Amino acid sequence: MASKQTFxxxxxGMECAACSSRIERVLNRLPNVDxxxxxxxxxAHVTFDPAxxxxxxxxxxIEKAGYRASEADKIDNEKRRLLEQKQGRQxxxxxxxxLFCSLPFLFQMIAMFLPAHHMGKHGFELPRLTQWVLATxxxxxxxxxxxxxxxxxxxxxxxxxxxxSFWERAWPIFTVVSSTLLVLGSYMSIxxxxx
Numbered sequence: 001m002a003s004k005q006t007f008x009x010x011x012x013g014m015e016c017a018a019c020s021s022r023i024e025r026v027l028n029r030l031p032n033v034d035x036x037x038x039x040x041x042x043x044a045h046v047t048f049d050p051a052x053x054x055x056x057x058x059x060x061x062i063e064k065a066g067y068r069a070s071e072a073d074k075i076d077n078e079k080r081r082l083l084e085q086k087q088g089r090q091x092x093x094x095x096x097x098x099l100f101c102s103l104p105f106l107f108q109m110i111a112m113f114l115p116a117h118h119m120g121k122h123g124f125e126l127p128r129l130t131q132w133v134l135a136t137x138x139x140x141x142x143x144x145x146x147x148x149x150x151x152x153x154x155x156x157x158x159x160x161x162x163x164x165s166f167w168e169r170a171w172p173i174f175t176v177v178s179s180t181l182l183v184l185g186s187y188m189s190i191x192x193x194x195x
Contacts, residue, residue, distance in 0.1 A: 004032075007055065008072035009044040011037065011062065012083065015145040015186055019067070026065045027058060040193070043072060084193065091187040098142035098180040101134040105176050135176050143179030145186070 014020055020039035027035035032049035035058075046058055055071070062069040108126055126134075 004047050004049050006045065006047045009046060009059070009062070009069045010072050010080070011042050011044055012068040012070075012087070013145075014039055014042060014067060016182075023062055023065060023067060026061050030058065030061055033058065040189075042193075044069070084190065088187070088190045091183065091190055094142040094145075095180070095183045095187050098138045098176075098183045101138045101142070102176050102180040104130070104134060109177075138176045138179050142183050 011020075011023060014023070014037075017039050020037040023044060024035055024037040027033055027037070027044065027046060030048070030053050032052045034047045035044055037044045044062075048055075048058065059069045104126055
């Protein structure tokens with residue numbers, strides 16, 4: 001019987017703790033593999049039996065789940081720093097796009113609470129097509145990373161469905177602003193990890 005080997009992988013593309021849980025489940029389904037994934041360090045610590053599973057199989061399983069993986073020993077600190085800077089710039093751009101598209105929704109939401117401009121009387125309300133375009137840019141552009149197949153992201157907006165008639169006007173505002181805040185949180189976590 002061959003002895004088990006242990007190694008570390010750097011995981012790229014995780015946006016939340018649900019992503020790390022998903023990768024961990026995918027890896028632990030492989031034969032004779034025991035893995036733990038740390039979202040904060042973006043690393044997976046894997047113990048496996050080389051007789052039944054190869055490192056390339058483990059990396060392919062991660063890539064099939066929608067993430068990128070590389071052996072931690074094969075990437076030097078300078079390359080890792082450059083990758084983190086690139087990821088930080090991309091996330092900042094996603095946040096700025098989401099913020100730009102969310103501001104009209106925020107102004108609309110603030111106007112709802114002004115007595116002279118109460119919605120339904122003489123208030124400021126974006127046309128539905130404009131709301132749809134801006135929300136689509138945020139949800140499927142800047143916030144696309146949070147809509148991966150694991151589905152946990154939609155737990156945030158599920159309570160709105162229960163009170164649809166009451167929240168009909170709040171639905172686009174809530175989803176767009178929550179996605180913008182999620183992108184901001186991702187950017188802040190990248191800044192925190194940066195050396």
